[in-house]
Amino acid sequence: MAKATVLLVDDEVEFATALAERMRRRELEVDTAENGMAALELVKKKAYDAIILDLAMPGLDGLETLKLMLQESPDLQVILLTGQATVEKGVEAVKLGAVEFLEKPAKIELLMEKINEAQTKRTQLSEDHVEDMINDILKRKGW
Amino acid sequence: MTDSPRGSRPLSVPEEPIAFFGAVTAATTHDLNNVISIIDQTAGLLEDLVFAAENGSSIEIEQLSRVSESIQRQTRRGIATIKRLNRFAHTTDEPTLEFELNETLENLLVLVQRLADRREVDLKVTPRHEPIKLTASPFLIQHAIFAVYASLLRVSEAGTELSVSVSGGAAAAVVTFDLGSASGASPDLTVAQSLAESVGMRLETESGVDTLTVTLYIENGP
Incomplete structure (x- = not known):
């Protein structure tokens, strides 16, 4: 299988930088975005295999970003990664x-698996x- | 009381003291979890570098230095947050005690700054140069201040500045909130008003063309 492409969205820049570096060392192609708007722009330009999305961010939060991303590209595989992992948020x-809804x-290893x-x-x-x-x-041509 | 001015982000104005304590603790522990997550990933990166070196790759000193600085920076951030949370928790020690208003206000607002950050509101705190010693319940005064803060955030627009300043003197202190521009909706200050009155404070509001000012007058205790 080709190298997986991942978009990592988190307003904690040092978190995103360290995690992105670790993923690249595991042969993933990783882009990062600091907020929901920047992430939406990237999703419009590139087809990602997985999006790792933080929940609590300034501006568009994770759930709002998720909604807009899936409107843009319904097949996107979005994994929420958050410090606010409540059952209610997970269900929502x-x-x-x-x-997926994972807790920080x-x-x-778990992230790689997902x-x-x-x-x-x-x-x-x-x-x-x-x-x-x-x-x-084929159907339209009657074949 | 819950509102959702922008999408799925509710912000409560807690009426009960325990709910206020919970709101501050939730905001702070979320921040601490972020700090720990950064340290966790950065330490993991260090482990990856060691593994790579054991397998013949060279380690870049500059990268090691960056990793070490990040861990130290986040550790300092975490310690500062824990100290602030501890200081806040101790404001419940006695029903009434002497405390310094500037320090107490700044401590609270730093702890709950992320609520403003998430709404893209620029919070500016301007303490008075001289200390203002009050004899009252610092916890209940913070509760009223937080109620004003949360009420204003609920009607704030992204990019707005919320300025909080302290003035006055030994006899009476004044905490002023200036909101650059509200969303058009008036803030519901019912809870804040009630909390302020319960601790002998007076709350006044003044609306300008695009601005809103809420002032809390705090009479000093005996």
């Missing part, structure tokens, strides 16, 4: 379409879309 995040501090799962799911969804498109063309 999953209802909105997050694939999180082990790098990113790999996200990449597999993302690849599968892309393949499904291609298959749907082909089936649609």
